[in-house]
Amino acid sequence: MKLTRRNMIAISSGAAVVASFGAMPAFASLADDAIAEITGGAEMGEGALTITAPEIAENGNTVPISFDAPGAVMVALFADGNPTPKVASFKFGKLSPSHSASTRIRLAGTQNVVAVAQMEDGSFQKTQANIKVTIGGCGG
Amino acid sequence: MAKGVKPRVKVPKTASAGETITIKTLISHKMESGQRKDSDGNAIPRSIINRFTADFNGENVIDVTLEPAVSTNPYFQFDSVVPESGDFKFTWYDDDGSVYEETKSIKVG
Numbered sequence: 001m002k003l004t005r006r007n008m009i010a011i012s013s014g015a016a017v018v019a020s021f022g023a024m025p026a027f028a029s030l031a032d033d034a035i036a037e038i039t040g041g042a043e044m045g046e047g048a049l050t051i052t053a054p055e056i057a058e059n060g061n062t063v064p065i066s067f068d069a070p071g072a073v074m075v076a077l078f079a080d081g082n083p084t085p086k087v088a089s090f091k092f093g094k095l096s097p098s099h100s101a102s103t104r105i106r107l108a109g110t111q112n113v114v115a116v117a118q119m120e121d122g123s124f125q126k127t128q129a130n131i132k133v134t135i136g137g138c139g140g
Numbered sequence: 141m142a143k144g145v146k147p148r149v150k151v152p153k154t155a156s157a158g159e160t161i162t163i164k165t166l167i168s169h170k171m172e173s174g175q176r177k178d179s180d181g182n183a184i185p186r187s188i189i190n191r192f193t194a195d196f197n198g199e200n201v202i203d204v205t206l207e208p209a210v211s212t213n214p215y216f217q218f219d220s221v222v223p224e225s226g227d228f229k230f231t232w233y234d235d236d237g238s239v240y241e242e243t244k245s246i247k248v249g
Contacts, residue, residue: 062211079209083175087209093200097160101202101218104211106173 031080035116044126049117053129060133066102072117081111109136145169149230151244155222166215167232173208191233197226224248
């Protein structure tokens with residue numbers, strides 16, 4: 001095949017499409033892997049766990065997040081668009097009445113924050129919140 | 141030991157027996173994520189607080205594992221039941237091996 005200008009454009013745009021498709025699920029699977037590490041691939045229910053987070057975060061360096069997970073022994077937070085998706089995990093002792101906590105986290109960009117809770121009976125609950133980030137918090 | 145690390149904790153001074161109180165903790169720490177680069181393009185090594193625990197009279201209330209995605213000056217707010225008078229003990233574990241501690245007494249009256 002002769003390398004004409006038209007061919008070059010066709011090839012390069014094809015490559016760009018492949019590259020963009022290749023990059024997107026890579027992030028998602030990182031978070032999924034991290035979640036599977038905790039749950040062991042178990043089915044996750046929904047409902048008992050709630051996250052409170054802003055819809056739009058001006059500054060990705062400090063995004064306030066709080067969660068409420070009655071009946072949970074452990075809650076782990078993940079950010080699926082961060083270079084390392086794990087954020088923090090909370091274990092609750094006997095003296096913790098509400099199994100809720102608030103903290104501030106870093107987000108690299110607009111993404112989902114996922115919370116996974118391990119309940120007292122060993123089952124897992126999951127919920128997520130989408131947060132739009134104006135300025136990412138990963139330095140550079 | 142990282143410089144300028146100062147824990148700050150807010151616990152009510154008194155409570156009634158069995159009451160649920162809210163505790164706020166903050167520790168000044170730069171939480172260097174290991175993702176950033178300096179002006180020469182070299183990665184700045186990770187230096188974070190990787191664990192935080194709160195105990196009341198030896199009984200665990202909360203045990204948090206922190207990753208680099210937790211913001212500078214890690215802040216936590218959580219609840220605890222106060223069954224009797226005693227001490228809350230808060231402990232932060234640094235990547236470099238330092239341990240920062242803070243104790244607050246509460247009276248049940």
